[in-house]
Amino acid sequence: MPTHKLAPDIPTDVLAAEQAHLAESRAALKAMRAHAQSLSADAAGDWVSQQILQSLLDQRVAALADHPDTPLFFGRLDRAAGDDLPGTIYVGRRHVHDGGSKPLVIDWRAPVSRAFYQASPTDPMGIVRRRRFGYHGGELTAFEDEPLGDGGEIGPSKILTEEIERPRTGPMRDIVATIQPDQDEIVRSTLAQTVCVQGAPGTGKTAVGLHRAAYLLFTHRERLARSGVMIVGPNRAFLSYISSVLPALGEVKVDQTTVAGLLGEHATPEDPLVAAVKGDARMAAVLERALWMHIVKPSEGVVFTKGAYRHRVADYEVREIVASLRGTTRYNPGRAALAQRLAHMVLVRMEQRGESPDDRVQDAVARSKPVKQLVDAVWPKLTPEQVLYRLLSDPEFLARAAKGDLSAEEQETLIWRKPYRSWKSAKWTAADAALLDELRDLMERTPSLGHLVVDEAQDLSEMQLRALGRRCRNGSATVLGDLAQGTTPWSTSSWESVLEHLGQREGEVTELTLGFRVPREVLDFAARLLPSIAPDLAAPRSLRPGAGSLTVRQGLAVAQAAEEALAKEGSIGVIVPDALIGEVSAALGGLPHAVLDPDSAEEHRLLIVPATLAKGLEYDHVIVVEPADIVSAEPRGLARLYVVLTRAVTSLTVLHDKALPAQLVA
Numbered sequence: 001m002p003t004h005k006l007a008p009d010i011p012t013d014v015l016a017a018e019q020a021h022l023a024e025s026r027a028a029l030k031a032m033r034a035h036a037q038s039l040s041a042d043a044a045g046d047w048v049s050q051q052i053l054q055s056l057l058d059q060r061v062a063a064l065a066d067h068p069d070t071p072l073f074f075g076r077l078d079r080a081a082g083d084d085l086p087g088t089i090y091v092g093r094r095h096v097h098d099g100g101s102k103p104l105v106i107d108w109r110a111p112v113s114r115a116f117y118q119a120s121p122t123d124p125m126g127i128v129r130r131r132r133f134g135y136h137g138g139e140l141t142a143f144e145d146e147p148l149g150d151g152g153e154i155g156p157s158k159i160l161t162e163e164i165e166r167p168r169t170g171p172m173r174d175i176v177a178t179i180q181p182d183q184d185e186i187v188r189s190t191l192a193q194t195v196c197v198q199g200a201p202g203t204g205k206t207a208v209g210l211h212r213a214a215y216l217l218f219t220h221r222e223r224l225a226r227s228g229v230m231i232v233g234p235n236r237a238f239l240s241y242i243s244s245v246l247p248a249l250g251e252v253k254v255d256q257t258t259v260a261g262l263l264g265e266h267a268t269p270e271d272p273l274v275a276a277v278k279g280d281a282r283m284a285a286v287l288e289r290a291l292w293m294h295i296v297k298p299s300e301g302v303v304f305t306k307g308a309y310r311h312r313v314a315d316y317e318v319r320e321i322v323a324s325l326r327g328t329t330r331y332n333p334g335r336a337a338l339a340q341r342l343a344h345m346v347l348v349r350m351e352q353r354g355e356s357p358d359d360r361v362q363d364a365v366a367r368s369k370p371v372k373q374l375v376d377a378v379w380p381k382l383t384p385e386q387v388l389y390r391l392l393s394d395p396e397f398l399a400r401a402a403k404g405d406l407s408a409e410e411q412e413t414l415i416w417r418k419p420y421r422s423w424k425s426a427k428w429t430a431a432d433a434a435l436l437d438e439l440r441d442l443m444e445r446t447p448s449l450g451h452l453v454v455d456e457a458q459d460l461s462e463m464q465l466r467a468l469g470r471r472c473r474n475g476s477a478t479v480l481g482d483l484a485q486g487t488t489p490w491s492t493s494s495w496e497s498v499l500e501h502l503g504q505r506e507g508e509v510t511e512l513t514l515g516f517r518v519p520r521e522v523l524d525f526a527a528r529l530l531p532s533i534a535p536d537l538a539a540p541r542s543l544r545p546g547a548g549s550l551t552v553r554q555g556l557a558v559a560q561a562a563e564e565a566l567a568k569e570g571s572i573g574v575i576v577p578d579a580l581i582g583e584v585s586a587a588l589g590g591l592p593h594a595v596l597d598p599d600s601a602e603e604h605r606l607l608i609v610p611a612t613l614a615k616g617l618e619y620d621h622v623i624v625v626e627p628a629d630i631v632s633a634e635p636r637g638l639a640r641l642y643v644v645l646t647r648a649v650t651s652l653t654v655l656h657d658k659a660l661p662a663q664l665v666a
Ligand SMILES: Nc1ncnc2c1ncn2[C@@H]1O[C@H](COP(=O)(O)OP(=O)(O)OP(=O)(O)O)[C@@H](O)[C@H]1O
Pocket: 163, 164, 173, 174, 175, 178, 179, 180, 183, 199, 200, 201, 202, 203, 204, 205, 206, 207, 208, 482, 485, 516, 517, 615, 616, 617, 618, 646
């Protein structure tokens, strides 16, 4: 077993030497920042290049900021001699070098840093000793050594345990100092590889996804700067919770959004049965047919008059062009190509008459009135909204488009009960947003990003997955989720199916099994629901025993439970059925609190969290109010309850007036 050298019994001379290295590294970082600040964008040739260069320099300066509370390095590796790498390496959030070429801190994402996460007594990876540092308020106060060379066992790391037990306040933190070997495998998988991670609540899926984004940006900086990386999360409260992790890792240029943010903020409520049909991947074929059904068989040709001549393209020739374009192009480029092909035929006629028209003439003919009129009649200009409007309001049109794909019953489900007056006044739903996006892509190709991280992916419909898949079709994805936490009408029951609809069939499904958030006692309690919501999943395991962390009380004494929690350290989430927000807020009376709101910058230790927004979040102390109402509020209410019961880091108090759901009673 290693000796854990933690204050107060650590050798002060060794600690002082490490503190001196920290001071030297801090000074060097300051010098690097000053140097970056001194660089001028004036050298750029023109105004535009100057602006671009200035923005790059500003980003560099921002990335070199030293945050006093964030340790600059958290680990040290002492390597066995034998190659030209330095014998001692400090692993930290970014590279820091002295004025020359001496590395003072090496970025955790660099290949040499991998051993910090992966080396073990059985595979020391050339490392003789791994040292972890403990910090207190930005000061280096302790360290812990793990000898790796002697093949012995490594005991539990106190620094790791302390990090995991640290009370939560405010937004999510990075886990860069304590990434575990199985998490590191996922973080460092190659850019070309799509990875899908199934993991019980609190196993670090979100953390791993964010760190993978940071790793890929570091490793493929130029490529991804061009193509982009995006994080897609379940709702804005979640985005706000994770928003500071990537900036803390020096990555400020990653878009973080929700599916609604990406596809359109359409939120008209909808019957889950209708949403389920709209979310089904069979809708893709229906939409494709619906769009192309707008093309009308040409019954006339074109006559283009120039001077005394009338140049004619016959109706059968138009039909041939349309037939040759159909199916070989997207809708909008097809329209443009039809105009150009008609113009080309006119040009051929002109040449046959001895004229010698050039490309400009062809463009002019393509834009001319007779050609435009014919194109509009045969291959009409459309918006996605027009097509979907027609599909959802015209049963006969839907029947033709849906032939063989949707049953008569499903078609009836889709048709609006109360049709809108026009496509402009139609009110769209979240499920419609994915359909509109599919149509948009059938009309014009959606650009692809380099990498997409999709969190809580079990909740996405097949059509939403297709929409996300378009955005990484030339790249790869990290897909994160838990089959037991699916709460939407279209929640998936298989990751293979998710990967298929995402268009990433080659993706590898892997599992994280060790929980870092929820104490064992609480997790075991919540896991009673698993046989009912995800019978194929193994019961989750927790790293943290957490004896005494669970309390179940009859009666809704919320204020009392909140006061008890306020007497302890850390954040408090009172998770309530959405319908009870007002009532619980009134019951909390004079205790300062707020209702969770992603748009508010206000910070409160005591937050009321609507059950439907709790996904992905965590609080030190969680008070769950009236589980029976959480279950009865929605079709997948039991899964919602599982999500809600697994948000606690330190304690969970369940308050109930009504009988607890039978599945929870042992
Ligand atoms: N290696 C680690 N070291 C320290 N803390 C960790 C580690 N891995 C995860 N955690 C912490 O555990 C908590 C849960 O992590 P995270 O939110 O990523 O889990 P999740 O699997 O996405 O959970 P959920 O399914 O409930 O959304 C977070 O506070 C995270 O910082």
